[in-house]
Amino acid sequence: MKILVTVKEVTAVDDEFEIDGLTIDDRYVTADLNEWDEYALEEAVQLSEANDDAEVVTVTIGPSDTAETIRQALAKGADRAVRIWDDALAEVGLLDPATKATLLAAVAREEDPDLVLTGVQSADDSFGATGVALADKLGMEWAAVVNALDLDTDDGTAHVHRELEGGVEELTDVELPAVLTVQTGINDPRYASLRGIRQAQSKELAAKSLDDLGLDVAAIESPLEQTSLYEPETESETTVYEGSAEETAGELATVLREVDQ
Secondary structure (H helix, E strand, O other): OEEEEEOOEEEEEOOOOOEEOOEEOHHHEEEEEOHHHHHHHHHHHHHHHHOOOOEEEEEEEOOHHHHHHHHHHHHOOOOEEEEEOOHHHHOOOOOOHHHHHHHHHHHHHHHOOOEEEEEOOOOOOOOOOHHHHHHHHHOOEEEEEEEEEEEEOOOOEEEEEEEOHHHOEEEEEEEOOEEEEEOOOOOOOOOOOHHHHHHHOOOOEEEEOOOOOOOOHHHHOOOOOOOOOOOOOOOOOOOOOOOOHHHHHHHHHHHHHHHHO
């Protein structure tokens, strides 16, 4: 059994930052593994632990400097990793879900997995559509926003709970091979052990170009374009009371009385 997990490096931005054109200055950002993908990875590793012959492979779209983040996934239990990058991708300002799905699908066809797990969304773009678009590219069955999973390998079926709007949960069966987008809370992602971190350094991390995947530049032509980046103006009715506690206590008491009325 083979499980393919899509993982992404995302950036967290400091409270105070400066915008440099269409990006945020590198001084104010830190890179990490996407939170939703951590839950998808943990689910895959748990499934591999329950099935001795299972292999977990991660796939990432990103330049060489994402390798450290990818190694986090290897340290947490993935067996090997594939990284997609090409000089042509460096010229693309924004990858839309369909374009990402095209790239990921090329790797998925080579790997021929029994199950593909993705995070519901990424913390930066938050499109929340790449997993479903990937299922469409592969012609696989899919289920989105999965918060519980029971895999029946003998029957070739995934029994999944899906989180719907209004607190409603749906129980459905999905025939394998399938793509499932995983919601946070489905499990408790593990920390990488010291042993896992050491082992990750020797695990395979293969780099794939467009040519390696049988794709050309036309495959990454996106209908979306990022034209600007700005910090939205915030409106606040916050009142700041200056002075000592004795000086401001009366003013605050007046406000509270008005609210109570």
